[in-house]
Amino acid sequence: MAEMTGTPLLSLAGVHTHIGQYHILQGVDLDLPAGGMTVLLGRNGAGKTTTLRTIMGLWKPSRGTVTFDGRPIGGQPTPDIAQAGIAYVPETMAVFADLTVAENMVLAARSGPMDPARLEWIFGLFPALKKFWQFPAGVLSGGQKQMLAIARAIAEPRRLILIDEPTKGIAPAIIEAMIGAFAELKRETTILLVEQNFRFAASLGDHVAVMDDGRIVHRGAMADLAGDEALQQRLLGLSLDAHQ
């Protein structure tokens, strides 16, 4: 990886993951530099969500190593991985519907009461959360739930944030504005974003990896992929057709 300097913040080497009897990840190699955003692209079923869940310890890798900040985390319990400084925004958002927006945030701020300045910053990014602060998260719209799921991941500073398809099923106007919020987020932390919307991914990503059939089939700078339509066609033909 030519554009990488220094030791990676997160590194997957030869990672295999089985779900039950199915062999889903078949040797994933992925290095994430510290800072900026890496986008993980790939068609439906390529193994992107499984990769994030494996990093988070929600599936245990059957082979290979996952290293975070120089420490092996593969196969560790999920709470330990979270406490090492990784936050997760799952594809399903997984907001706690019975809890209020405020209570969701209280739990996300693990180390104690939320820093008021940070909360104001989050309200600045996602004003809806302020408005619905005392409402059960279950009454929020899809886009608002997505904002809460992201806000939960940044309730306290984390070293790395894994975000799985935040634009899925979200109205275009909100996607447009989410770009601004992510642009700001990636200045303070490292983000691994799974995305099918290439335009969204290209406008934010610094680095890119493309998955297919449980393996990484391309790694490089996002600018290179964004400027090379032939490469896009070859790597992403199907998903580009589906999403644009």
Add this chain to the structure above:
Amino acid sequence: MTAVPASSSDTLPTLKHDWLPILLPIVLSAIALPFIGNVTTWVTLTVAALAMGMMIFVIASGLTLVFGLMDVLNFGHGAFIAVGAYMALSVLGLLSGWVQVDSLGWNLLALGLAVSVAMVGTGLLGWAFERIIVKPVYGQHLKQILITMGGLIVAEQLIHVIWGGDQKAMALPTALRGAIVIGDFAIERFRILAVVVGLVVFATMLLVLNRTRIGLLIRAGVENAEMVEALGYRIRRLFVGVFVAGSALAGLGGVLWALYRETLTAAIGGDIMVLVFIVIIIGGLGSVGGCFIGAILVAMMANYTAFLLPKVALASNILLMVAILMWRPQGLYPVAKR
């Protein structure tokens, strides 16, 4: 700074509280009145139902959270009912002077001590039960059913060894016997005590679940345990705590239940556990509020039909369960699951 617009339809939603299940006990008791035909009898039966409902709730509340949090099916919960009752029997035996004197204060002190010993004892037993019997079978329902039932049988045999296999009398403390007469109605004192204890337990649980971090974690964990872990919390540690608290509550419920029936055997948990399982199902697995209302409904059904049609008392509760599940297949207050 670019802000994400709140949404185009940005009006605040109106919060609808779901009051319908709360009306059910009132409706059920109103329907029962003309069939019973006598207000005095109806009041007696209704108070008995409330007392019994509170005991069922105290026993069921921990079990519904145990299921909600980690999908653990514990068929051994009845063991804590019996052990709690026997431990209280022993303590009350030692304190027979305080039990027999006609003083509410001394009686309640003796009872309080007996309940404390029973709850600490069943809490510790619950901890051992969880570590030894439940932990190896996380996520395996069939094995959970078999091994927890095995645990129940072992516990009953141990009771036979320690306390003997004969039926014991569980005498009410003197000042708690008899009834208070209000106008035309006689209300048994112990039933009032049972209702008070049940309400205190319910209020405390609501307070913990809604106002403390641990409570929020329990509610969040019942919805999505995986996400609670991804936020950095150890759900298993939380689960052990809930299991212990639920066992201690079953011990408390066992003391009350034995005093209510005034006799006990090692199988005392068996009769009430059938009702407890019905309550947990109709309340909505993992829902403490649903469990509370479900317990009152089931106890009303049991008491009214025991008077009107004694032969179909249990069948009537199964019918009640079917009717509620046809209305709300996930129970009265379904918990939002991932």
